[in-house]
Structures are given as C-alpha cells and as structure tokens.
Amino acid sequence: MRKGLVFASIAALGIAGTANAESSFDYSFVELGYVNTDLDDFNVDGDGFELRGSLEVTGNVHVFAKYTDLDFDFNIDTNTIEIGAGYAWPLSPNLDVIGTLSYLRAEVDVPGARDFDDDGFGVGVGLRGRPLDNVELTAGLQHVDLDDSGDDTIFAVGGRYFFTRAFAAGVDVTFNDDGTAWYVGGRWSFGQ
Numbered sequence: 001m002r003k004g005l006v007f008a009s010i011a012a013l014g015i016a017g018t019a020n021a022e023s024s025f026d027y028s029f030v031e032l033g034y035v036n037t038d039l040d041d042f043n044v045d046g047d048g049f050e051l052r053g054s055l056e057v058t059g060n061v062h063v064f065a066k067y068t069d070l071d072f073d074f075n076i077d078t079n080t081i082e083i084g085a086g087y088a089w090p091l092s093p094n095l096d097v098i099g100t101l102s103y104l105r106a107e108v109d110v111p112g113a114r115d116f117d118d119d120g121f122g123v124g125v126g127l128r129g130r131p132l133d134n135v136e137l138t139a140g141l142q143h144v145d146l147d148d149s150g151d152d153t154i155f156a157v158g159g160r161y162f163f164t165r166a167f168a169a170g171v172d173v174t175f176n177d178d179g180t181a182w183y184v185g186g187r188w189s190f191g192q
Contacts, residue, residue, distance in 0.1 A: 022058075022059025022060060022090070023059060023060055023088040023090045023096050024090065024093045024094070025088065025096055025128055025130070025136075026056070026189045026191040027054050027055070027056035027062035027086075027088065027191060028054060028055050028056045028062075028189065028190050028191030029052075029053070029054055029187050029188060029189040029190065029191070030051075030052070030053045030187070030188050030190075031050075031051070031052040031053070031170075031185050031186065031187040031188075032049065032050070032051055032052075032185055032186060033049065033050050033052075033170075033183050033184055033185020033186065034047065034048075034049060034050075034183070034184050034185065035047060035048055035049065035050050035068060035070060035181060035182070035183050036181065036182045037070060037072075037179060037180070037181040037182075038179045038180050038181075039072075039178050039179040040178065040179045040180070041178060041179075044072050044073045044074070044076075045072065045073055046070040046071060046072035046073070046076070046078070047070065047071065048068065048069045048070035048071055049068075049069055050066065050067065050068040050069075050183060050185070051066070051067045051068075052064070052065075052066045052185075053065050053066075054086075056191050060087055060088050060089070060090075061085065061086070061087055061088075062085070062086050062087075062088070063083075063084070063085050063086075064082075064083070064084055064085070064086060064100075064102075065081070065082065065083045065084075066080075066081070066082040067079070067080070067081055068080045074110075074111070075111045076108065076109065076110050076111075077108070077109040078106065078107065078108050078109070079106070079107050080104065080105070080106045080107075081104070081105045081106075082102050082103070082104045082105075082122065083102060083103050084100050084101055084102025084103065084122070085100070085101060085102075086098055086099060086100040086101075087099050087100075088128070094129060094130040094131070095127065095128070095129045095130075096127070096128045096129075097125070097126070097127060098124075098125070098126045098127070098128055098140070099123075099124070099125050100122070100123065100124040100125075100126075100142070101121070101122070101123055101124075102121065102122045102123075102124075103119070103120075103121055103122075104119060104120055104121065104122055104144060104146065105117065105118070105119040106118050106119070106146070106149075116148075118146045118147055118148045118149050119146065119147060120144065120145045120146035120147050120149075121144075121145055122142050122143065122144045122145075123142070123143050124140055124141060124142035124143070125140060125141055126138060126139060126140020126141070126156070127139050127140065133162075134161060134162040134163075135159065135160070135161055135162070136159065136160040136162070136168070136170075137157075137158070137159045138156070138157065138158045138159070138172075139155075139156065139157045139158075140155075140156050141153060141154070141155055141156075142154045142156070152176050152177055152178070153176065153177075154174050154175070154176045155174065155175045155176070156172060156173070156174040156175075157172070157173055158170060158171060158172035158173065158183070159171060160187060165189065166188060166189050166190065167186065167187070167188055167189075168186070168187040168189070169184075169185070169186050169187075170183075170184070170185060170186075170187060171183065171184050
C-alpha cells in the first residue's frame with residue numbers, strides 16, 4: 001500500500017510539453033487546483049490540492065515545479081515535490097513535443113506507524129496542442145523511478161479553456177498501475 005500511495009501522489013502531479021524554432025506556447029504560468037485520487041488495489045481514496053509553476057528560460061527551454069498535498073482515508077497524508085526542466089520541439093505553430101527530466105520527493109505520513117519518504121527521478125514525453133485559439137490539449141507519458149518504491153509509468157491527458165490570454169481553467173486525468181487521479185484547476189499565464 002505504501003508504494004501505491006507514493007505513486008498515486010506522483011501520478012497526481014501529472015505531466016505538464018523543429019529544434020531551431022521557438023515554441024509559440026506560453027511556458028510561464030502558475031496553476032492551483034483540486035486533486036482527487038483513487039487507489040484501485042487498496043480501495044482507498046484521497047484528495048487535496050496541487051500547486052504548479054513553470055518558467056520559460058528560452059523559447060524552447062522551461063523549468064517547472066509542482067507540489068501536491070493529499071489526505072487519504074484512515075488519516076494517511078502524502079505530499080510530493082517535483083522539480084525539473086523541459087524542452088519543447090515545435091512541430092507546428094499549434095503543436096509541441098515536450099521532453100522533461102525531473103527530481104521527485106514523496107513523503108507518506110501514516111498514524112501510528114513510521115513515516116516514509118522516497119526520492120528519485122522522472123523522465124517524460126508529451127504533446128501540447130492548440131486545436132482552437134482558446135483550447136489547449138495535452139497528452140503524455142512519464143516514467144518515474146524512486147529509490148525505495150520502484151518504478152512506474154504514468155499516462156496523462158488534459159485540457160485547458162482560455163477565457164483570456166492570461167487565465168484558463170482546466171482538467172487533467174492521470175492513470176498508473178495503482179489508480180487514477182483527477183485534477184481541476186485554474187492557470188494564470190504571465191509569459192506571452
């Protein structure tokens with residue numbers, strides 16, 4: 001169950017994206033949202049919040065950070081931090097391929113038991129597309145390898161609706177071997 005809680009909290013992080021062209025997407029933003037996670041094998045549910053941020057360093061390179069805090073059944077608490085960098089390869093003005101590399105740290109607090117923490121790395125690849133001017137869709141895979149909990153692959157899909165150039169609301173769904181996580185939140189973009 002400990003492994004399931006660790007990977008469920010990481011799955012809640014989700015996945016956020018020609019080599020010489022600059023991306024037309026905004027990679028400078030802050031997001032805050034609600035997360036709900038179901039661990040299928042253990043019949044345990046959790047919910048909480050997630051804070052995400054990304055900063056465009058160049059037209060193709062960005063750095064990002066995510067913090068997720070979840071409360072599960074039986075007073076089990078988890079928090080996860082992910083810090084990394086990504087590169088966007090524009091395939092067209094409305095479609096980027098994104099590669100990411102990140103460091104992850106997860107902590108699980110179980111009442112009456114020894115707390116557990118673990119760290120490791122994640123590597124991901126995804127697509128970020130804009131089928132309409134105010135709609136953005138994402139899909140991706142992230143492989144996570146933690147020192148004590150092993151490894152897992154996470155599949156994520158999501159979408160954002162932009163009310164203005166700076167503000168969007170969105171939803172993400174992530175799937176892994178242990179369960180499913182849903183994210184609903186708002187984004188403030190401050191780059192382009």
